Amino acid sequence: EVQLxxxxxxxxxxxxxxxxxxxxxxxxFSTYWMSWVRQAPGKGLEWVANIKQDGSGTNxxxxxxxxxxxxxxxxxKSLFLQMNxxxxxxxxxxxxxxxxxxxxxxAFDLWGQGTMVTVSS
Amino acid sequence: DIQMTQSPSSxxxxxxxxxxxxxxxxxxxxxxxAWYQQKPGRAPKLLIYRASSLQSGVPSRFSxxxxxxxxxxxxxxxxxxxxxxxxxxxxxxxPLTFGGGTKLEIK
Numbered sequence: 191e192v193q194l195x196x197x198x199x200x201x202x203x204x205x206x207x208x209x210x211x212x213x214x215x216x217x218x219f220s221t222y223w224m225s226w227v228r229q230a231p232g233k234g235l236e237w238v239a240n241i242k243q244d245g246s247g248t249n250x251x252x253x254x255x256x257x258x259x260x261x262x263x264x265x266x267k268s269l270f271l272q273m274n275x276x277x278x279x280x281x282x283x284x285x286x287x288x289x290x291x292x293x294x295x296x297a298f299d300l301w302g303q304g305t306m307v308t309v310s311s
Numbered sequence: 312d313i314q315m316t317q318s319p320s321s322x323x324x325x326x327x328x329x330x331x332x333x334x335x336x337x338x339x340x341x342x343x344x345a346w347y348q349q350k351p352g353r354a355p356k357l358l359i360y361r362a363s364s365l366q367s368g369v370p371s372r373f374s375x376x377x378x379x380x381x382x383x384x385x386x387x388x389x390x391x392x393x394x395x396x397x398x399x400x401x402x403x404x405x406p407l408t409f410g411g412g413t414k415l416e417i418k
Binding site for chain 1: 343345353354356357360364366400402408409410411
């Protein structure tokens with residue numbers, strides 16, 4: 191079955207760190223352009239970061255630059271998001287999202303169900 | 312950053328109705344727009360990409376169009392399973408940005 195499964199979410203204090211993982215199965219992960227997209231409770235979708243197939247290029251939304259790092263391990267079919275200096279406004283469900291055809295469709299056709307991150311004291 | 316302004320924020324409609332949702336980009340995005348459907352507690356689902364291309368497996372009652380910086384998602388005849396929240400997303404430049412969402416509710 192083609193799927194993405196996130197893990198690593200939880201409750202963390204402001205200023206703390208968390209590392210999210212997204213494990214892929216059922217498809218050739220190394221050919222997929224990967225992103226993290228988050229959704230605060232009751233709010234809309236916000237793109238966070240992306241990484242190219244070979245890890246050579248990354249982009250981030252301004253609000254997380256310098257605090258979050260996206261990475262991938264193609265051998266382990268996994269995507270990661272290292273989150274440091276967490277703030278209350280980072281509280282959200284974090285989805286990994288992907289496509290193997292970014293330059294043609296410019297959209298995400300495969301999503302995980304998400305992992306909840308709560309930043310609170 | 313490219314701002315995506317989506318309207319309306321909510322709409323009530325009945326089964327069988329025709330519904331349109333609009334997204335306006337703050338600058339030209341050259342058809343680089345996608346539409347998603349999201350149901351509560353679920354991941355978003357891609358409906359339309361490149362403004363008007365129907366994603367495989369999506370019913371043909373969904374369609375997308377564009378006019379300049381205005382983009383429209385149309386559902387031609389609402390079905391019970393279509394009641395959800397819809398988002399647009401531009402892919403022209405980073406940061407990728409989404410519209411604020413349109414909640415489609417049963418009248």
